[in-house]
Amino acid sequence: MYLPSFSLEGKTALITGAGRGIGRALAIGFAEAGADVVLISRTRSDLDEVAGSIEKLGRKAYGFTVDVTEKEEIQSLYDSLTSRQIPLHILVNNAGMNIRSKALEVSEEEWEKIMNTNLRSAFYFSQEAAKLMKSQGNGRIINISSVAGHVALRTGVVYASTKAAMIQMTKNLALEWGPYGINVNSIGPWYFRTPLTAELLADENYLNDILSRTPLNRVGELAELVGPAVFLSSDAGSYCTGQTLFVDGGMTVYGF
Numbered sequence: 001m002y003l004p005s006f007s008l009e010g011k012t013a014l015i016t017g018a019g020r021g022i023g024r025a026l027a028i029g030f031a032e033a034g035a036d037v038v039l040i041s042r043t044r045s046d047l048d049e050v051a052g053s054i055e056k057l058g059r060k061a062y063g064f065t066v067d068v069t070e071k072e073e074i075q076s077l078y079d080s081l082t083s084r085q086i087p088l089h090i091l092v093n094n095a096g097m098n099i100r101s102k103a104l105e106v107s108e109e110e111w112e113k114i115m116n117t118n119l120r121s122a123f124y125f126s127q128e129a130a131k132l133m134k135s136q137g138n139g140r141i142i143n144i145s146s147v148a149g150h151v152a153l154r155t156g157v158v159y160a161s162t163k164a165a166m167i168q169m170t171k172n173l174a175l176e177w178g179p180y181g182i183n184v185n186s187i188g189p190w191y192f193r194t195p196l197t198a199e200l201l202a203d204e205n206y207l208n209d210i211l212s213r214t215p216l217n218r219v220g221e222l223a224e225l226v227g228p229a230v231f232l233s234s235d236a237g238s239y240c241t242g243q244t245l246f247v248d249g250g251m252t253v254y255g256f
């Protein structure tokens with residue numbers, strides 16, 4: 001038999017930024033693939049809505065309000081998982097934000113907020129997850145980076161730097177944690193319609209600029225991100241680690 005399983009039955013996935021956008025789609029999609037899901041967001045009402053959708057699928061949902069920029073809250077979350085005997089097989093570092101300032105105008109506050117939300121949080125979530133995954137001899141970590149970490153976009157140097165760092169962090173953690181049976185990969189999206197990008201995509205000129213650089217000539221549908229994430233989380237992706245899969249409609253290969 002050569003077709004491996006894409007199922008996440010029996011797995012528990014922790015997804016940050018699960019209250020809306022890509023994180024919400026991943027949470028529900030992982031439940032559709034059979035996983036139970038630990039949902040991380042700052043907004044209880046968002047968590048409850050997503051948890052309800054997951055429970056209607058017959059899967060367990062555990063919602064935790066966490067500010068991912070607060071290391072103490074991350075530690076407290078993992079302490080809760082341990083005390084409640086909630087297992088962890090898959091971590092998706094999805095929470096992220098952007099302030100699209102010109103490089104000459106970036107404030108120290110903006111630098112700290114973007115760095116702490118996008119990069120620092122992913123490292124500390126990964127560090128705590130790896131402690132649990134090492135003890136069980138297996139685990140999957142997926143970092144949601146961006147094409148912005150691979151090519152230069154006009155959407156901000158600080159954001160781009162966090163995403164490029166996530167791509168490199170993916171490689172280093174894959175190297176260090178491979179012996180523990182932990183796969184670490186990254187997914188680099190181009191534009192998908194979410195609250196983060198809705199305003200930009202509503203601008204016809206901006207959207208045309210996007211499409212002019214996208215061989216598939218369209219922005220992505222959220223299901224088209226869920227598929228690659230389920231692949232990397234399932235048996236089907238068991239020999240992939242340290243990689244970044246750009247889910248970008250061909251944008252990163254667009255030359256001229």
Ligand SMILES: NC(=O)C1=CN([C@@H]2O[C@H](COP(=O)(O)OP(=O)(O)OC[C@H]3O[C@@H](n4cnc5c(N)ncnc54)[C@H](O)[C@@H]3O)[C@@H](O)[C@H]2O)C=CC1
Binds near residue numbers: 018020
């Ligand atoms: N939408 C897109 O076109 C693209 C998105 N991405 C990345 O995908 C990820 C998700 O993006 P979207 O869903 O579009 O954004 P979004 O703004 O719709 O959702 C981001 C999620 O992260 C959460 N979050 C932000 N700061 C947080 C904090 N301090 N503590 C806890 N949760 C926090 C928000 O509450 C929200 O649930 C981000 O890392 C983003 O950089 C990458 C490339 C393209």
Ligand SMILES: C[C@H](O)[C@@H]1OC(=O)[C@H](O)[C@@H]1O
Binds near residue numbers: 100146153196197
């Ligand atoms: C594709 C990028 O990750 C995305 O595009 C935006 O405008 C967001 O701010 C991100 O940079």
